[in-house]
Amino acid sequence: MRELHHPNIQEVPVSNVLHALSDPVRLQIVRIVAEMGERCCGNCGINMPKPTLSHHFKVLREAGIINVRQEGTQRCISLRSEDLNSRFPGLLDSVLQASEPL
């Protein structure tokens, strides 16, 4: 199983984070994980084809927003809240507060 790359949060430009969060589907994923805690990919409350979801998870992971870990056949995603809060203070909270259901 290939190791998943998680960028060092210090090397993530804010533009990448804003871009990742600017897609409504991805913002919804982030909201769910923020509210409900760690979820596996197939259980994050969004009903769309697997490759599309997989793509969005990749964008979020590469922007430093989520962590993905393997757990059996599943992949569990969680918010990198602490990293985000230390690198971009207040950003995550303000986006979550501003966001509304899909």
Next chain:
Amino acid sequence: MRELHHPNIQEVPVSNVLHALSDPVRLQIVRIVAEMGERCCGNCGINMPKPTLSHHFKVLREAGIINVRQEGTQRCISLRSEDLNSRFPGLLDSVLQASEPL
């Protein structure tokens, strides 16, 4: 002279704001205007062809981020800070704090 459309801030989805801010050129424009106050389009510290700049101003205006007013032959742009702060509390500040020079 045609009236410029400025959306009601309550009708702007956070996705649009995040998308507008996710472009490095636009983020730089916002930083300059945030730091230096109202500027005319040609004096916002970015050196690129006029149509490209004009396009970015339009995106920022339509996302509710800047206000544009005509002043003679110039157009003066300013941040809609109050609107943004009331609609998306903390968002603008956290993005500005997170952003670094282009």
Next chain:
DNA sequence: TAAATAGTTTGACTTTTTTCAAACTATTTA
């Protein structure tokens, strides 16, 4: 009125992004 100034619009081109069927990989269960 003519020229200069400041910025927009149009249109073409390129790049990036989104989407998803089909095929694939890795892990667990029967």
Next chain:
DNA sequence: TAAATAGTTTGAAAAAAGTCAAACTATTTA
């Protein structure tokens, strides 16, 4: 080992976004 489960990768298509030359509009100045 075979089948089921969970998700990824590939590759193709469509949509969206960024860039900018050329032509245009509106306002001010000579």
